[in-house]
Amino acid sequence: MRQGAQDARAHRASGRLSVVDPAREAAVEVLTAVREADAYANLVLPVVLRRHGLTGRDAGLVTELVSGTIRRRGTYDAVLAACSDRPLERVEPAVLDLLRLGTHQLLAMRVPPHAAISTTVDLAGGRGTGGFVNAVLRRVSERDREAWLRQVAPPRAQASDRHDAVVHSHPVWVVAELRRALAAAGGAEEVEALLAADNAPPRVTLVARPGLAERTELPGEPTPFSRYGVALEGGDPGTVPAVAEGRAGVQDEGSQLVALALAEAALEGRDGTWLDVCAGPGGKSALLASLAAGRGARLIATERQHHRARLVRRNLAAVPGDHVVLTADGTRPPLVGGGVDRVLVDAPCTGLGALRRRPEARWRRERGDLKALSRLQERLLAAALDVVRPGGLVLYATCSPVLAETERVVSRTVRRRDDATLVPLDLGIAASAGPVPGTVQLWPHRHGTDAMFLALFRRDVPSSA
Template sequence: MADAPRLAAYEVLRAVRVDDAYANLALAQVLRDQRLTGRDAGFATELAAGTLRGLGLYDAVIDACLDRGKVKPRVRDVLRLGAHQLLAMRVPAHAAVSATVDLARTRTGAPSAGLVNAVLRRVGEHDLAGWVDRVAPDAAADPIGHLAVAHSHPRWVVAELASSLGDRAEELSDLLAADNDPPEVVLVARPGRSDPSELPGEPTAFSPYGVRMSEGDPRAVPAVAEGRAGVQDEGSQLVAVAAAAAPLEGRDERWLDLCAGPGGKAALLAALAAQRGARLVANEVQPHRADLVRRALAAAEGVEEVTTYDGRRPPWAAGSFDRVLVDAPCSGLGALRRRPEARWRRQRADLADLVPLQRALLDSALDLVRPGGVVLYATCSPVLAETAEVVADLTGRGELEPVSLEVPDAAGPIPDTIQLWPHRHATDAMFAAQVRRSAG
């Protein structure tokens, strides 16, 4: 029988491939179902997530080791798991091969075990750098293609990230490498309900409410279990902080999170609103994500209601809000550390649908905010089509103003905007632009 952590990792890969599951949700479910904790859960997590990050490179290596061109998808999943152990984990080669052969017998049938054994022995003949030299395009002749294979990103993603870096394209390799680093767990102390000193770990560099956990299960932290704190990337925290920080003249009583799912930013915004006597409306068009928002806000003060309207056509009157956050649906290419499967699912063609949606949501937000009020537009993507190109032309409806965040080396692609980066700030690659609605 295969051991439980490898079985769990295989089930995650299968759920992602067959059911289009989100890896983090599939992993959490599998760990619960198989009652894995501690080191076993950690091994299964690194094996599943690391394999999904390295999928492109591992497939190229596997193809180079096959006598015949194709294997069944479930056998390929087993081979991918074996390749990750051999090339990127501290698992002795004999143990990686033997345990993965056992996994093949258990999950893909005895006839596949010989193939898995033979291919993995060939994989083990070279280390990761040696395989990159063998399977990646020549770096001088095709630099984008080389980086795409070496860092296991689709070629179009590498090209978009290179454009987003602009005149700092020499950082591209560092950015791609950072995408492949497992992210630290970051906690947020919701102001007025908890304090960062309650949370285990080191304070975050930029968010006054964040703490980086070095080890342990965040669900075991009392403030998290009680909903007074939560798990939230520092970049996401900073977006909520910026949305609340812009100076306003006149009333500051009613705030809107137009695209609130799954609720992390809304929970922090609600806490900040409560401290000022303001109220937050949290809107999320998808009912199942709206349920997640309700759960995140269940014990929060400062909440007016959770709604499920299409943010492009909401029912509120023009000028109903003093502040609006538009954390727009996007490609998610800024969160590849935490969503290892996303790089293989997204296509460049997706931008043709996403960008008009982003423009429409920003337009709607500018209708909903009062004259003199502020809209913060944010995406978890550095892709220029989703960031600079969405906010560059406001056609007289508002003025870009500097985002109220003091984060070094975070200038955005156009003046007054902010762009965070995994390799510079250890955050998701969040973009933020602040727009003050014109009085006219």
């Protein structure tokens, strides 16, 4: 049991509190898992809701409490720092979770101040902690969000990373990297629109897996770019029969386009073996395998972590064909060089292109992560080029627009390899040109997708051969 829930239940049992609100108690449990176990809120939330028996409006309240508290953490910390008599780094992490939770209710939800404060104090439990939480949140309640932003956000000069970081709740270094990436795409002035899009919860998108389901049997509005996708207006996607049966899945439209870009690229010669490197959890693998099966090809999926390899197998369970899932390191795939026709390298990255769906990623990453990640990405791409046959295709993709993970990896690969040619990629989508000519960069604020980057390579015979 998490510490916040322990404290609350102990005090409730002792008679010093009335009933602790179950929705807020569930929200604290999710926030604790995100902080202590590096969990993702969108994965933990359904489990916690089932455990607490929360549905309907109560489930919606928990979702808003959790997602809003995580997304707006940067803004709320600036406000809390102005309202606390002690530095935030000296506040116990569990108490800081509660302060952020209460601040979200005060500044972003239609919760009466007395209710937001009292329910948060109830969760805090002990007299000393409760008194501190009560005092800080009362100060927060003295102004609305806009008034607080006028006080705590640095004055906005032109291209002010610090101002935008506080207002839009992103780390300063992330704002700077996103601004650079947008400048490379001809849109440096769009940074506020991108940051705002990062804080807007996306609609759930489904994909009909070819040969298994038709898009017309899925509820929702057809996606504009993927002919297999629909966007749901609401509801639990698990109740859709095709999803429950594995004939369709939950998948962002940008991820669908990654699989389609590789599958639909023109290829001369044989086309019987496809490889998905870093395949977990398997959404793109399932779409690729479905497309491959329709052509009599098979997919080999490799994933370094055992538990993620199991997820890939589960995703492929309903797809017909002789597909294989291997637990293997993508930098050393257990395949004979030249034996593969198409390869997807969906490389590990900062995930800064998917902050709409996984907002906690912005608080977990540091600028120093970029160097190690870009080196890994280059190694994965090099291994894929080694294993694909001459004339074969490799699609490099990241869920990040950061130049160190896109332009740098592509440019360094082209310079180092005389057997790798960058093939111009055009998805027919406006304003999607990438930072290297012929590459593609999608954007949440432009296209309504995750910020997926795509670059297509052809393996050539080395000039020294």
